[in-house]
Each structure stands twice: as structure tokens, then as C-alpha cells.
Amino acid sequence: TKWIDCRPLFSVSSDEMTTWSDPVDIASSPAFYMCCLNNCLVQLSNGRLICPGSYHRYKKSPSDYGRGIGLFFYSDDNGETWKVSGRASIGGDEAKVVELNNGDILMSIRTSGKRWYNISHDSGVTWNETHYVWDDLVGPACNGDIIRYDENTLLHSLPTGDSRRDVAIYISNDEGKTWNEGKIMVPRFSAYSSMCVLPDKTIGFYVEEREVDTTSYEMVFYRFPIDSVRN
Numbered sequence: 755t756k757w758i759d760c761r762p763l764f765s766v767s768s769d770e771m772t773t774w775s776d777p778v779d780i781a782s783s784p785a786f787y788m789c790c791l792n793n794c795l796v797q798l799s800n801g802r803l804i805c806p807g808s809y810h811r812y813k814k815s816p817s818d819y820g821r822g823i824g825l826f827f828y829s830d831d832n833g834e835t836w837k838v839s840g841r842a843s844i845g846g847d848e849a850k851v852v853e854l855n856n857g858d859i860l861m862s863i864r865t866s867g868k869r870w871y872n873i874s875h876d877s878g879v880t881w882n883e884t885h886y887v888w889d890d891l892v893g894p895a896c897n898g899d900i901i902r903y904d905e906n907t908l909l910h911s912l913p914t915g916d917s918r919r920d921v922a923i924y925i926s927n928d929e930g931k932t933w934n935e936g937k938i939m940v941p942r943f944s945a946y947s948s949m950c951v952l953p954d955k956t957i958g959f960y961v962e963e964r965e966v967d968t969t970s971y972e973m974v975f976y977r978f979p980i981d982s983v984r985n
Contacts, residue, residue, distance in 0.1 A: 762807065764833055780805075780827050780836035794948070798853050802877050803829040804839075806849045806861070826851060826861075828878055842872040842881040848897045851878070852908060852930075860930050862910065866895040869912065871930065890933035894918055897946040900930075903980060909957070911947040914938065918945040921961055923983045937983050939976070943967055957983065 763777035796804050806826040825839045826849065842849065846863035854860055859878045863870040869891035872881045891912060898912035908926040910933060913919055921944040922936035940947075940963050947961040956979050962971035 762805070762827065764805075764836065766833060780829075794950075796851060796853075798859070798877055799857065800877060801830070803833055804851060804859075804878055806851045825849070826878060839874075839878045840880040842874070843870055843885040846870050846885065850898065850900045852900045852902050854929050855905065856929075860900070860908075862898065862900045864895055864897060866916075868892050869898075869910075888933065890935075891924060899947055899949045901949050901951065903951055903957070907980075909949060909983070911939075911949055911959070911961075912936075913944060919943045921945070921947050921963075923949075923957075923959075925983065934985060937985055939978075939983070940974075943971075945971060952977065955980070 762780050764780045765774045765777045767774045796806070798804060804826050805828070825841055827836045827838055829836045842861050843863050846865045848864040850862045852860050852862075854873075857877070859874040861872045861874070861881070863872065863885060869888045870885040871888055872885045874881050891910060893912040893914055894916055896913050896918055898910060900908065900910045903909050906927055908930055910924045910926070911921060912924065914922050914936065919942060920938045921940040922938045924933040924936040926933045939959065940961055942963055942965055944961055944963040947959065949960075950958040952958050956977050959976040959978065961974055961976070963974050964971050
């Protein structure tokens with residue numbers, strides 16, 4: 755196996771993405787490799803920029819690498835300099851985050867079976883010593899998304915069951931403590947997904963899907979009102 759040192763890079767566009775600045779390596783430790791950044795850049799209410807991700811850390815050799823680590827990069831100077839947060843999990847990866855109403859940061863962590871989560875009380879610098887488990891969110895090891903729809907509503911997308919199909923959107927009205935049974939939005943083979951709230955308050959939903967069990971997906975964008983997500 756050929757291993758590549760994959761580093762996270764940060765670049766800025768000031769002309770509607772026509773051109774971009776030279777990329778800057780934002781990892782602060784050379785001991786980390788195979789970095790996976792897997793979400794949009796998020797700005798907290800205090801101005802901090804955060805970029806969720808996960809790492810594998812090499813040990814003695816490329817064939818002896820560490821387990822996934824849930825964490826994120828953060829910047830307090832609009833992206834000029836970056837730091838790495840404390841570890842939120844060992845064994846999970848492809849983390850996503852959302853800011854709670856009280857300022858805490860909720861991290862959703864990819865794993866197989868019941869979804870993991872952790873909470874930071876200092877804008878992501880440190881995390882609780884161990885992750886927790888959501889009994890209400892069960893799926894395969896697959897990249898999902900978590901966003902805030904409004905002051906009282908969080909949304910989480912995730913395939914249902916034990917295989918990559920039937921991506922559903924779940925709703926929480928108690929800041930992620932519990933989730934409803936979910937509404938299947940893509941009733942076919944489907945996997946990674948991303949969500950956003952559009953200016954008219956409809957939900958933008960970008961998802962991998964396919965009609966048959968092949969190795970390739972189509973990338974599809976859906977737009978729908980919040981009422982279509984509610985059971």
C-alpha cells in the first residue's frame with residue numbers, strides 16, 4: 755500500500771470563487787497524517803471559525819496507524835492562524851458539529867451502529883473525557899450531517915439501518931438530547947449527505963444516491979420545506 759501524507763489546507767476567495775489565495779497548511783502538528791476534512795467551515799456566535807475533521811495518526815510505520823480521532827481546527831483571527839482542538843473521540847471519524855443555544859458545541863461522530871456524540875463547553879478547545887451514544891440515531895458507518903434549522907430545531911441526516919441506503923432526516927427539539935424516528939428522504943441506495951438552510955427557510959439537501967447496487971453514485975440536490983421532513 756502506498757501511503758500519502760495528506761495535510762489540511764486553507765484557501766480564501768474574495769471574488770465569488772473565481773480565484774483563490776495560495777493554500778496554507780493549517781495543521782499544527784507534523785505527527786498527524788491522513789487528515790479528513792468533511793464539512794463546511796462553520797462560524798460560531800463568538801466569531802471563531804471551526805473546521806470539523808478526523809485524523810489517523812501513524813505509529814511505528816504506515817501499516818501501523820492509529821484509530822480515527824474526532825476533532826476540529828479552529829481560528830480566532832479570521833483564518834490567519836489555526837489551532838487543533840482536543841480529542842473528542844477515539845475510534846470515530848468524519849465528525850460534524852453544531853453550536854447549541856447555550857454556546858456549547860455538539861459534535862456528531864461517524865461510527866457503525868448507534869451514532870456517537872460529544873460536547874464542548876469552551877467553543878471546542880476541550881471535550882468531555884469520553885464520547886456518548888445516541889440511542890435514537892442508528893446507521894452504518896457513513897458521513898451524515900447535523901445543522902440548526904431554527905432556535906428550537908436541529909436536523910441530522912443519516913442512512914438508516916445497517917447499509918448505505920434510505921437516507922433520512924431526523925429532528926431534535928431538545929438541543930440534540932433526543933431525536934424523532936426520522937423521515938426517509940431518499941428511498942434507495944444512498945450514502946453521504948449535506949444540508950443547509952436557504953434564505954427562504956427551505957432545506958437544501960445534497961446527497962449521494964443510486965438506483966442499483968453499483969460502485970458509483972449520482973450527486974443530487976434537493977430542496978424542500980421543513981414540513982416535508984416532519985412525520
